[in-house]
Amino acid sequence: MAALKKSFQLKSRDFIHAGEASISVQNMLKQIGIESALIRRVAICAYEGEMNAVMHGENGSFRIEVNTDKIILDISDEGPGIEDIAKAMEKGFSTASEEYREMGFGAGMGLPNMETHSDRLDIESEKGQGTRVVMRFSLSPGSRENKTGQSA
Amino acid sequence: MKLSELIDKIDAVVISGDHKLDLDIERIGASDMMSDILAANLGTSSMLLTGLTNVQSIKTAVIAGVEAILFVRNKRPPQAVIDTANSHGIPLLTCPYSMFVTSGRLYAQGFTGLNGLR
Numbered sequence: 348m349a350a351l352k353k354s355f356q357l358k359s360r361d362f363i364h365a366g367e368a369s370i371s372v373q374n375m376l377k378q379i380g381i382e383s384a385l386i387r388r389v390a391i392c393a394y395e396g397e398m399n400a401v402m403h404g405e406n407g408s409f410r411i412e413v414n415t416d417k418i419i420l421d422i423s424d425e426g427p428g429i430e431d432i433a434k435a436m437e438k439g440f441s442t443a444s445e446e447y448r449e450m451g452f453g454a455g456m457g458l459p460n461m462e463t464h465s466d467r468l469d470i471e472s473e474k475g476q477g478t479r480v481v482m483r484f485s486l487s488p489g490s491r492e493n494k495t496g497q498s499a
Numbered sequence: 500m501k502l503s504e505l506i507d508k509i510d511a512v513v514i515s516g517d518h519k520l521d522l523d524i525e526r527i528g529a530s531d532m533m534s535d536i537l538a539a540n541l542g543t544s545s546m547l548l549t550g551l552t553n554v555q556s557i558k559t560a561v562i563a564g565v566e567a568i569l570f571v572r573n574k575r576p577p578q579a580v581i582d583t584a585n586s587h588g589i590p591l592l593t594c595p596y597s598m599f600v601t602s603g604r605l606y607a608q609g610f611t612g613l614n615g616l617r
């Protein structure tokens with residue numbers, strides 16, 4: 348299978364459209380027959396990453412690549428960056444404003460959720476330079492359901 | 500329990516998706532924080548209980564695979580949010596009780612949390 352790639356630009360603070368890239372990825376993975384438990388993990392990571400780029404970052408970009416052996420989510424932005432990554436990874440740590448909390452964000456669970464649901468999470472960030480979050484998911488041969496099935 | 504039966508336990512009304520009332524619900528999560536819902540070890544046949552009526556509650560449900568949303572305190576989302584829910588086939592309900600009382604009533608009916616535990 349040739350690698351399948353898709354990319355999206357994310358508009359900062361556009362909460363009406365935020366999440367659409369992730370939902371589109373979820374649909375794409377359904378169409379190519381990825382197993383549903385894995386789709387859910389990828390979708391959760393995609394959504395948390397997309398929301399962070401939209402909420403905390405500037406000029407976000409979101410890419411997904413599906414290879415034979417893995418799925419890669421690569422989400423980056425040119426925002427303020429994360430000063431202390433270890434601290435940001437702590438459950439409950441959030442700098443979200445009151446306004447964002449009222450919108451349902453700021454539990455400080457996004458990065459911990461990405462860590463839990465991906466097989467590997469890499470964060471590159473520097474204050475004032477932006478943030479890049481790369482998540483990898485291994486694809487075993489069994490991760491792809493046989494969509495066409497054996498004919499009856 | 501079917502959504503149609505669950506509705507009676509909490510005096511809920513259907514905002515949209517009345518053709519989905521035979522959905523079977525087993526697990527319920529209550530939160531106004533979307534990442535808390537996504538942190539749960541989700542199973543199927545689940546419903547979200549929330550006071551948050553913006554479009555992100557619908558998108559969180561879509562991402563998490565949550566099948567229905569119940570708003571508390573008679574809250575109703577704006578029409579654009581209802582349209583989004585319809586486009587994803589997620590029925591929306593509202594009930595007059597607080598999050599605490601709604602949760603208690605549903606817990607008493609034997610529902611589990613999103614992770615299947617009580």
Ligand SMILES: Nc1ncnc2c1ncn2[C@@H]1O[C@H](COP(=O)(O)OP(=O)(O)OP(=O)(O)O)[C@@H](O)[C@H]1O
Binds near residue numbers: 395403424477
């Ligand atoms: N792309 C980013 N740019 C700048 N800061 C970020 C970025 N992503 C995360 N952070 C910082 O890390 C903190 C923790 O992120 P995390 O996603 O875990 O929680 P949150 O976004 O605050 O809340 P939640 O995801 O639960 O709604 C954020 O509050 C923010 O300070």
Ligand SMILES: [Mg+2]
Binds near residue numbers: 398399458
């Ligand atoms: Mg976040």
